[in-house]
Amino acid sequence: MSQAAPVPAQRRPITAGRAILLVLIVGVLLVPIPGFRTPQTHNIVIDASQFEFSPARLTVNRGDIVQVTLTASDVVHGFFLDGYGIDFRVEPGTSQEFTFTADRSGKFRYRCSVACGALHPFMIGELVVGPNELVWRASALAAVAVGAMLLHARKRPSA
């Protein structure tokens, strides 16, 4: 911003403000968000067809065990899960079963990993493993930072 001259009289409130800001940011980034309940087991049938997964969005909690039965209803499809490195392929009329523990929280997209036509790169579903810490922390951080910048602007001494 502009070449602000030093203004000793204003230093104290700004410093106090900075301390509060620091506490807020540390809080937003580090306060543990507890899991909600004891781990459950989910039995989920995911069907792949051109160009969608059904269901297209799944929600589980961290620590849950996810048993997937993957089917394909038209052509060969795949199932790649971001962040988990899971990758399976399924022929139409057959099914693939696999199990994993949802031990990382956040949103992870599952994507078709076998080229299946024009929209194949956009054949995408979402697995949300709650509590979705990243999105909450990022949102809170954004809000805290914006608030701090505005308040700091208000404290800007009149020239």
Add this chain to the structure above:
Amino acid sequence: MLLSRAFQPVAMLILLAPFVLAVMAGLLGTSAGNRNFGIVFVWIVWWAVLMVLLVPGLGRVWCTVCPIPAPGEWVQRRGIIGGAGRLRTRGLRWPRRLRNMWLQNAGFLVLALFSMVILTRPSVSAGVFVGLIGVAVGMSLLFEKRTFCRYVCPIGGFIGLYSMAAPVELRVRDAQVCVDHREKDCITGNDRGYGCPWMVYPGKLDRNLDCGLCTECLKTCTMDNVVINLRRPGADLAKPVRGNRIDEAFKALIMLACSIIYPAVLFGPWATVKEWAAIESFGGWLIYAAAFLIATLVVIPGLFWLAVAGGQRSCAGGLTVRRAFNEYSHALIPLGLAAWVTFSVGFALTNGSYALAAISDPFGWGWDVFGTRDVGWTPYLSGAAPTIQAAILIGGLLFSIRTSLRVGLRHDPSGETTLAATAPIAAFLLASTLALLWLYLG
């Protein structure tokens, strides 16, 4: 090197080669986009390099080397490196009413409406580039210089807009030297180079928007007054906007709106919307197109207008709302750019591995030039990508807020009205960021 006549033409020639290959692959190669060099190299590799590295890092540098206007420029100049005397063009001046970004806005929206098809059908993608080259050649024959680049190219529009956030600029060292310099070789051209092909007068250049970094004025300036500077990123953004540039404000709004719509449509879980966007049914596409245009041209600009008006009302800052809308629209630029970087990073990390196969087998005919044809598809960093994306978005948001505060402080250096004028704009920016965060991570 920049001072050599050969620099720009040679760079364009070098890039023309993969570009021609991409167009040929698009027209002749496999219709499977992910196996076709024309899709993979344009929409995965080029797009990522452009939006993640070139525009944020070097501004308009793509325009220095872009092959799209090259054939037209060479036809017009009757030569590639050195021109041969008289130009081959009617040399018409672009109509005054069109000397703005509206055509670029419209062109971008048309491409955006068909983007699902362009992104997935190699022949359509190739057709778009053949079309752009055709228009550029035609315009070179009719109109003076780079009229196409400056006023028509839909890609040049957003590159120019976002180049204002870049840490690099071409400027004159001392504007007074230009004022005193009667000959103004940078405008007229001389035996060392052409007069500015972008119809810009370097002596008055104070922002990157219209400077195509073609390097001609570095060559022609006899006073050695033109330089390329490193600078604070975003140095152009808080500068006063000269004249009425609602076109430019809309460029920023359209780009921000698209940066929210794209991840929702392309990466979201809503298959029906994807099918509409891909014109699987014409009626569906019409719904999609209508919603898209209403969002980009009415809803997002309307909300921003309300934010600006609300801020002006409560601070009584003495600006007309229209003026404030113009000036504060620059605050949308860092966040919009960050959102496009976020989008492009996600797309490139997920699909970048296709490039290895496509470079060995550009047409999808089974060639194996570099032995990488059978490299499978593997997303890179799929676990870390969301954190990277969140960081980029928050960085862009803060940069945008800072820009809005700087604009506010310029209008009222006492700072007393800054908070009132900018708080609603900050709320708009924060809401846009939250929408993006929840689309990517939520």
